[in-house]
Amino acid sequence: MWHKVEEGLIPLLDYFSKQVKELDLQEIFQRFTFDSICGLVLDYDPRSLSIDLPYIPCEKAFTDTEEALLYRHILPESIWKLQKWLQVGKEKKLTKASDVFDQFIYSCISAKREELSKLEVLQKQDEDLNLLTAYMKAYKDESGSSGDPSKFxxxxxxxxxxxxxxxxxxGLTWFFYLLSKNPLVEAKILEEIKTKLQPKDDGKWNSFDALELRKLVxxxxxxxxxxxxxxxxxxxxKAPIEDDILPSGHQVAENTKIVLSFYSMGRMETIWGEDCLEFKPERWISExxxxxxxxxxxxxxxxx
Ligand code: HEM
Structure with a gap:
């Protein structure tokens, strides 16, 4: 992630600020996390976080998928199932997105497996320990077979x-949105970073690790x-698999879907107090x- 920040995020933000060009920060963060997670999970960097903002179908397929899944919460089940059967509307987009994911992930998996089999020939497989090899081993141990783990x-x-x-x-997008509305909080954060992480003389950051980040309360x-x-x-x-009684005393029948709104809970006076709608980092700091x-x-x- 640090590498992505230094080599991808900072140069891109620098470029746009020097050009005095507008950019959609949410899109930039989506590209940043997409590249980072692909690196972690697939050991592959799609480089979507580049100045020319390349179109990468897999990166965009997430948005269509999440929109279709959200609609499944709103529409009656029979309606979205009919849409799926007829291949129209958001369900059509979901099927397309699923094909795009397949193409992207399967090609990464087969490239990695090819690489691994070469290492196996050289008896160097253990040197390339990553998530893919770890899951392939887990699959073999669990299923006890030599079946094809591609779908898993x-x-x-x-x-x-x-x-x-x-x-x-x-999370990052809303965080920076809130900072833009709360310049005093931004100033305090910058002050804390300057005093506790001590940037180099040229104003650039020293790379810091998770342990050092703990200083930034x-x-x-x-x-x-x-x-x-x-x-x-x-x-x-959540839905109970059989009739149940909640701690509140409410009876819930088998398979009843209970929707929990985390968004609303974060804004309830009974939970967070009268100032629940205010952005107050101090709320999180102990005596x-x-x-x-x-x-x-x-x-x-x-x-x-
Ligand atoms: C701000 C960042 C994040 C938030 C707010 C968040 C939030 C959540 C929530 C609410 C769940 C429960 C979902 C459910 O039960 O349906 C969850 C599960 C999970 N998250 Fe995250 N997450 C974040 C970052 C990440 C990252 C970076 C990863 C991995 C790279 C990750 C991996 C997972 C996994 C594997 C589960 C499933 C755990 C299980 O089934 O027991 N999350 N996360």
């Missing part, structure tokens, strides 16, 4: 790509606050000056 790998990787791409890019608070007001996963649903822990049932951005 495709599903697993697509899941991870969806989990990692839009959550982080949406105010920044951490601001990120939590942004995730509270704009949780990237805005809703979630001792550390980050205040909130239980996952209260701060639901990462599910409970």
């Amino acid at each position: 790998l495709r599903d697993t990787f697509l899941s991870l790509m969806i989990a990692g791409r839009d959550t982080t890019s949406t 105010y920044l951490h608070g601001a990120l939590c606050e942004s995730l509270r007001l704009f949780p990237p996963v805005a809703l979630e649903h 001792q000056g550390g980050i205040k822990h909130e239980p996952s049932f209260k701060f639901t951005a990462f599910n409970a």
Whole structure:
């Protein structure tokens, strides 16, 4: 990720600011997280984060997929199933997006497997330990067969790509939106970075790791606050597999879908107090000056 920031994100932002050109920050963050997650999961860099903003079908297929899935929550099941059968509307786009994912992921998997079989011949496979090899081993151990793991790998990787791409890019987009509306918070964050991470004399950042980032308590608070007001996963649903009673005493019949709105929960006075609509990173800072822990049932951005 650090490499992507230095080699992709910063040069691109520099370029656009020097050209005094407008850019869509959400699109830039989506490209940033897409490249990062592809690197992590597929060991492949699609370089979508370049100055010419190349069109990469797989990168765009996420948006069509998520829109179609959101509509499935709104439309009656019979309607979206009919649309799927007739191949019209958002369901048509979903089928197309699925084909695009297949093409992209399967070609990455087969290129990687080819590379691995060459290493196997050279008996150097252990040197190339990555997510793909780890999952292939897991598949072999679990199924006990030498069957083709392609479909399993495709599903697993697509899941991870969806989990990692839009959550982080949406989180970053709202965070910078909130900073643009709250210049005092921005100033405090910059001050904290300057005093605690000490940039080099030329003003550039030293690379820092996760451990050093822990010093930035105010920044951490601001990120939590942004995730509270704009949780990237805005809703979630659960259904009991048999009749059940909730801790509140409500009876729930088997298969009843319960929709939890994390977005609304982040803005409830009964949960966060009268100032619940304000962007206040201080809310997250304890009396001792550390980050205040909130239980996952209260701060639901990462599910409970
Ligand atoms: C701001 C960033 C993120 C947010 C807000 C977020 C939020 C969530 C939420 C709400 C869930 C529960 C979904 C459900 O149960 O239906 C979840 C699950 C998951 N997330 Fe994230 N996530 C973020 C970043 C990431 C990243 C970067 C990755 C991986 C690269 C990731 C991997 C996963 C995985 C694998 C699960 C499934 C866990 C399980 O089934 O037990 N997430 N995330």
